[in-house]
Amino acid sequence: MTILIAYDGSADAHAAIAYAGGHVRPEPAVVVTVWEPLLTQLTLSALATSATAVPLPDEGEQWEEERQATGVAREGAGLAAAAGFPEATARAERGNGPVWAAIVDVAEEMDATLVVIGSRGLSAVKSVLLGSVSNRVLHHARRPVLVVPPGPGDG
Secondary structure (H helix, E strand, C coil): CCEEEECCCCHHHHHHHHHHHHHCCCCCEEEEEEECCHHHHHHHCHHHHCCCCCCCCCCCCCCHHHHHHHHHHHHHHHHHHHCCCCCCEEEEEECCCCHHHHHHHHHHHCCCCEEEEECCCCCHHHHHHHCCHHHHHHHHCCCCEEEECCCCCCC
16 A cells, blocks of 8 residues: 655645645655656747757766656655655656646556645636646546645645
């Protein structure tokens, strides 16, 4: 039995780990941070036509974005361990599409007993415009999902 905790380094993600630590039975946890190469991000954005070339890493080297995501995931695993989750491990996952889809895929792959994710508490309009990772995970994961909203005054 393993809990998957989605972590992006935000205050909302911190709050989700703290809440889950105080309310969920301690089980081993995997803290996942989803990353994608800047090149992919630029290609998907309207800025791609005016962006300068982004160097690719040499064979066997990590992308800078992967190194950063690994650090963020390790930070989250440390928070999860401090919150009472035994065997909290970090995982940086390369996304090949929406962040929510990568989280759902990892949850399925590892047969997570629960997915924990924070919510930024976006208004309905902002959620439509920006998308809601937590909402999409909630509606696409085929397992229980704990969505922790922002605290009072955090939204």
